Amino acid sequence: MDTPQDILRALGLNPDALTGGTLTARSPIDGAELAQVHEHTVAQAHSAITRARQASLAWRDVPAPRRGELIRLLGETLRENKTALGRLVSLEAGKIVAEGEGEVQEMIDICDFAVGLSRQLYGLTIASERPGHRMMETWHPLGVIGVISAFNFPVAVWSWNAALAIVCGNAVVWKPSEKTPLTALACQALFAQAMQRFGDAPAGLSEVLIGGREVGEALVDSHTVALVSATGSTRMGRQVGPRVAQRFGRVLLELGGNNAIIVGPTADLDMAARGIVFGAIGTAGQRCTTTRRLIVHESVADALVQRLHKAYASAPIGNPLDSGNLVGPLIDRGSFDAMQDALKAAREQGGKVTGGERVLADDFPNAWYVRPAIAEMPGQTDVVCHETFAPILYVMRYQEFSDALALQNGVPQGLSSAIFTNDLREAETFLSASGSDCGIANVNIGTSGAEIGGAFGGEKETGGGRESGSDAWRNYMRRATNTINYSRNLPLAQGIKFGE
């Protein structure tokens, strides 16, 4: 399983069918062409949505635990193909092998979660004010769920949505990033295998649309798509959110983050340094939960920053398929340029920047490897308030804890946040109503690497959506309130007498 063609074959894709298309899939590892993928037209997108609608009409009547069986089989199929799919993630998104496989593990975990959930799609029983009446709520499938996903989690985000949506009785139409079409086609091939093992699931339960924005817009504007779950930049969410709202559709937005770690004076600095380094340079700074800001108490700032410089200097950068490397490439030249622009702005705004330059250009002239950057800033300047999707860590110092909290909350995004401290008051204040304003707030753990059991998502410009664990399944269902009268009278609520 060495060449990309071998991997595609192992995952059930015929590489010969991946030629002659209009979308060139390239590996960010070396810029090499992997395939020429066929794009869908808007008309084909509409046909796929119609097929999904038909499938959802049959699927909604299948008992939920039986629907769970399909997702159990998907989990099994993913287990059997974890190495191959993980490697394809590495090839197409540039993640190191451990992170590529970790992403597939996340898919397996959400399948397990969804299987259990398929027996727990429960509603409430509510006390009725009327005698001989029972009131309850039931949850029903929405129909067709549209999923739009970003390049940086090319497979996990689909599975977070699809595993829950399908046990909830829906069909899914997925528009992956145009930068990662192959992993999407591979997921679809694995889903087809699970469908075959299952036996009688309706065709069209999972559809994939390859293409750019226009194809995504077909999902956004279709009245047949009940929920659009969109993961990507805040720029994308600003376009998608209002358009779906215009037709009274539902949206689940998972957008950009600008995640901070506060390090207090009592923190375990070894632990903090490890958490910061993993969060800031892992996946080459291309996670939505990447640590982008460090807010450190002045009493420990010099010691911590020194440790970070040392760790950064020794972090191996290079081909993510070589197990010794921890930092792979940026996705493309556009990302590299955006990083350079941000570093220039950071310098202009008084920052002291270390790193950030291109490396390995001789070995990989068509790929974009960088040394992760640390920018010591005089304050939370304009550039710090923006998400640059690259490994830049902005460092700011504080004296008073209240100032640290104000910095933490003083950006437009609200995804993930963390504090390293051994001071109970600081930790609890950070988690309280007047603490972090993010969807994720951690103590003595970094900002990235969430488990699937919790609800994932963030506030403010991050979009407010919640996916994955906890009760995120409710996003994929509609709630009906039912009142049943088992008496021989027809009493009206609020004691109203009407024509009696």
Ligand code: NAD
């Ligand atoms: P992007 O916004 O460029 O693209 C994301 C997806 O949206 C792609 O599939 C793209 O084709 C589609 N798209 C763009 N404009 C659209 C439109 N007007 N209508 C319909 N579809 C449209 O994002 P990217 O560069 O692929 O990913 C990086 C971004 O994603 C970062 O901002 C990152 O923080 C964010 N992200 C967020 C989460 C989260 O859970 N909050 C997870 C992963 C990535």
